Amino acid sequence: xxxxxNLKVHFPVxxxxxxxxxxxxxxxxSAGETxxxxxxSGSGKxxxxxxxxxxxxxxxxxxRIGDLDVTKARGPQMRKLRSRxxxxxxxxxxxxxxxxxxxxxxxxGLILNTSLRGRALNEKVAGMLxxxxxxxxxxxxxPHELSGGQKQRVCIARALALDPDLLVLDEPTSALDVSxxxxxxxxxxxxxxxxxxxxxxxxxHNLAVVxxxxxxxxxxxxxxxxxxxxxxxxxxxxxxPYTRALLSAVPVPEAKRxxxxxxxxxxxxxxxxxxxxxxxxxxxxxxxxxxxxxxxPPEIGLEDGRVVRCHFALGPAPE
Amino acid sequence: MDxxxxxxxxxxxxxxxxxxxxxxxxxxxxxxxxxxxxxxxxTGCGKSVLTRAAFGLVPSPPARITQGSVKLDGxxxxxxxxxxxxxxxxxxxxxxxxxPMTYLNPVFKVGTQLVDAIRAQHGGAIDRKAARxxxxxxxxxxxxPNPLxxxxxxPHELSGGMRQRILxxxxxAARPKLxxxxxxxxxxxxxxxxQILDLMAELVDDMxxxxxxxxxxxxxxxxxxxRVAVMYAGKIVEDAPIREIFETPVHPYTKGLLGALPHPxxxxxxxxxxxxxxxxxxxxxxxxxxxxxxxxxxxxxxxxIPLAEIAPRHSVACVLRPGAVTPxxxxxxxxxxx
Ligand SMILES: Nc1ncnc2c1ncn2[C@@H]1O[C@H](COP(=O)(O)OP(=O)(O)OP(=O)(O)O)[C@@H](O)[C@H]1O
Ligand SMILES: Nc1ncnc2c1ncn2[C@@H]1O[C@H](COP(=O)(O)OP(=O)(O)OP(=O)(O)O)[C@@H](O)[C@H]1O
Ligand code: SF4
Ligand SMILES: [Mg+2]
Ligand SMILES: [Mg+2]
Numbered sequence: 001x002x003x004x005x006n007l008k009v010h011f012p013v014x015x016x017x018x019x020x021x022x023x024x025x026x027x028x029x030s031a032g033e034t035x036x037x038x039x040x041s042g043s044g045k046x047x048x049x050x051x052x053x054x055x056x057x058x059x060x061x062x063x064r065i066g067d068l069d070v071t072k073a074r075g076p077q078m079r080k081l082r083s084r085x086x087x088x089x090x091x092x093x094x095x096x097x098x099x100x101x102x103x104x105x106x107x108x109g110l111i112l113n114t115s116l117r118g119r120a121l122n123e124k125v126a127g128m129l130x131x132x133x134x135x136x137x138x139x140x141x142x143p144h145e146l147s148g149g150q151k152q153r154v155c156i157a158r159a160l161a162l163d164p165d166l167l168v169l170d171e172p173t174s175a176l177d178v179s180x181x182x183x184x185x186x187x188x189x190x191x192x193x194x195x196x197x198x199x200x201x202x203x204x205h206n207l208a209v210v211x212x213x214x215x216x217x218x219x220x221x222x223x224x225x226x227x228x229x230x231x232x233x234x235x236x237x238x239x240x241p242y243t244r245a246l247l248s249a250v251p252v253p254e255a256k257r258x259x260x261x262x263x264x265x266x267x268x269x270x271x272x273x274x275x276x277x278x279x280x281x282x283x284x285x286x287x288x289x290x291x292x293x294x295x296x297p298p299e300i301g302l303e304d305g306r307v308v309r310c311h312f313a314l315g316p317a318p319e
Numbered sequence: 320m321d322x323x324x325x326x327x328x329x330x331x332x333x334x335x336x337x338x339x340x341x342x343x344x345x346x347x348x349x350x351x352x353x354x355x356x357x358x359x360x361x362t363g364c365g366k367s368v369l370t371r372a373a374f375g376l377v378p379s380p381p382a383r384i385t386q387g388s389v390k391l392d393g394x395x396x397x398x399x400x401x402x403x404x405x406x407x408x409x410x411x412x413x414x415x416x417x418x419p420m421t422y423l424n425p426v427f428k429v430g431t432q433l434v435d436a437i438r439a440q441h442g443g444a445i446d447r448k449a450a451r452x453x454x455x456x457x458x459x460x461x462x463x464p465n466p467l468x469x470x471x472x473x474p475h476e477l478s479g480g481m482r483q484r485i486l487x488x489x490x491x492a493a494r495p496k497l498x499x500x501x502x503x504x505x506x507x508x509x510x511x512x513x514q515i516l517d518l519m520a521e522l523v524d525d526m527x528x529x530x531x532x533x534x535x536x537x538x539x540x541x542x543x544x545x546r547v548a549v550m551y552a553g554k555i556v557e558d559a560p561i562r563e564i565f566e567t568p569v570h571p572y573t574k575g576l577l578g579a580l581p582h583p584x585x586x587x588x589x590x591x592x593x594x595x596x597x598x599x600x601x602x603x604x605x606x607x608x609x610x611x612x613x614x615x616x617x618x619x620x621x622x623x624i625p626l627a628e629i630a631p632r633h634s635v636a637c638v639l640r641p642g643a644v645t646p647x648x649x650x651x652x653x654x655x656x657x
Contacts, residue, residue: 251512252583
């Protein structure tokens, strides 16, 4: 359904340097798959999502959504892309026009992209909002008359109105309270049951949320995917040292402190000056001098279908 | 042991154009020396207002404290002059917040700001050199890599985690007894958050510091605190050791919060979402403020329900608490069983 092949997105910045936001990402989502995209701030998650919808230009690589070549799409194909792939952003406040009722907000995309008009249009819009738990008394309200969770449901309704094949959700619950987050997560869970053929890319730094919603997960570090596979395998037996550290740092809602935490030293390096070799070697607890700081680790496939980018994905370095 | 901080029956309102907003209602909370308490609850429930009001940081007007007392080490803080309160805040109580950038001046080097802050904490009684010594010492304590180099950096040259370490160093340089940390890691990445939480737990132990950590994430609180107070709509609804909050929560709101949290290692089939919204605090309900969203609601819920102890160190404000069963409740129970 979504195929990304060796995608690079580089941004020139003022100082004459280049931010390698995405630096060789390859991933495939089959129809109906829900993939979580996780990783530290600045690792390139949003950029991958935006490039998939051509909201940012890609520097090189190929992106296909079904039979549509995203990087080469023009004119009518661009229109097709706009209706087939939709994105929901973190901040529902700034994603909605404050002067438009929520009914209008949902109708707009339908007017632009379909021939629905009049009563049929109204019914479709009302149905979408109701399916997100927003009954008729809400439909003529303006965004400021809704709570954060309600606004986010409007954004999801708007994205779904066009019946997209691909839905990219970029941190849709990060700005919300836990109880409101739970409400949105339940909506998305039910959505997956109601439209099992829709593919979802779910960007988040909240690993617990990814575990709840997704079947597969890709972990990014500095513009690359370092580990990708089924959620249960990656969470229960992480193979990349970064994934292990990340999972060990997740706050768990339990009474005891986590005893097993792997402490990463230092901060994430600057994306304008990526470390040589493995980009993680400056913080990696098992990095081996002469290997990790020199050679880029290859993609290693594990038996369970996982892909890991680490020299020692299959075991520690021999002493 | 005597309490370090003792908030008793504190109520605070905001006088707004729409009327009187009852933001904090009859809150009592006390903290022993060396204790780390987590204050949790959904956005707008009053966590920040409560902890700021206690130390005179909520401007009046529009705020008005209508009743209560706040004692720090036995000294009453309500009614102190602004000057006296500033001294308390500079020396005995320190605060850190979610966004460190707001509290650092972008045009001055980090070191200069640290030295100035430390000299201010000492009322100007120490020179720059001595203040610099203290600052470098603190930067080491918060495990800032390469303290000398960071000393000469500007805030924008540092990462979020480094900035938060600098603010913690600044806050703790005066050797306060109490640290108020208002969502200190919300803006940070998971791995950096873990580092800062470790640091806070270590400092609480090493410096015999008391702490109130505000968060909306019970998992974060569990990493540092031994006790949790759950707030809802301006009231504390449950206050208990962390283990009891997770294992034997009593208040339906506490249970709702726990049920809404996904667990990273125990996949769940479903989550609970608490239906409904916060009550209108311009006209708060006379009884339990959670009643409008509570699935256990019964007639007694509409009368005032105080926070009361159900076990040592475990208090709840709910008619469901053991021992609070009134005849009417007993009757409904019998009916259900019949
Ligand atoms: N338009 C742009 N111009 C220059 N740099 C950019 C641009 N957009 C993103 N970047 C940089 O690219 C890198 C990746 O950014 P991106 O927003 O994709 O990260 P992310 O993983 O989504 O992070 P977060 O979790 O903070 O949202 C960052 O270093 C960012 O500063
Ligand atoms: N100056 C003010 N005037 C009127 N109302 C105010 C004022 N300051 C705060 N409030 C209200 O008091 C209530 C409590 O606010 P507070 O900031 O303490 O919430 P909080 O629990 O810290 O929430 P968050 O998790 O979002 O930080 C909110 O409803 C807020 O709108
Ligand atoms: S390749 Fe080396 S540095 Fe990179 S993650 Fe593996 S062990 Fe660590
Ligand atoms: Mg992002
Ligand atoms: Mg607050």
